[in-house]
Amino acid sequence: MKPIVKESDYKTIKNIINNLTPAQKTREVGQLMDELDLAKKVPDNKIPKGTIQLNSHFEVELGQPTQTIKMKMVIPKDADLAQNKISVFSPLSVALIGFKEGATVDWELPGGLRKIKIVKVTNQVQKEMVTK
Template sequence: MKPTISETDYKTIYSLIQDMPASQRTKEMGQLQKELDSAKKVADENIGTDVIRLNSYFEVKDVGTGKTLQLTLVMPKMADLSQQKISILSPLGVALIGFSEGMIVEWLLPGGLKNLQILKVGNEVPTVKS
């Protein structure tokens, strides 16, 4: 199961990883790089509105515990857990970027191996430039 990434998100995230000093690189950054490398890259206007991408609002359920989270995926500087905004560099952000509403993603998080069901995804519809 490969994630689907818009060209803009791919370039933005790739630049973030490349610009990070080696001393600040984390395990999640390496995992995110692998996800980007294996992802299906599509033109911004062709990505589904139900795909988790940067600035997406989403609801996800831990299938094992039944716990549901409502979050927004953002760049690291915008992350604020008090506002339910998580970084693309967080373990959960890396796990879910590029996956669609209805999918179940299996991922090793700090709390162990989890099956995460994506219940809802909200995105602004990209505008086509003419």
């Protein structure tokens, strides 16, 4: 299963990665770069509904016994676990970016290999500015 990423998300994430110091380029950043390079890049208006992307609210179920997690995927400077905002560089985000609601992903998280089921994805539609 190949992730699908909006062109604007790809550019935003690559720009952030290119501006990181070598010390900031963690294993997860490397994995995210690999995932982005593998991903199918599509114009922003062609991203399939229910696909996890930057600023997506998502709900996932992890492992046995099932644990449900609700988060929002954000750029690193906006991450705040107290507000359920998780960095795109986190292991969970790296595993999920570009995958759709209903998909199941097997990924090595800090606690070991986990089966992650994407239960729900909500993306706010960005309205284009109309000038007269």
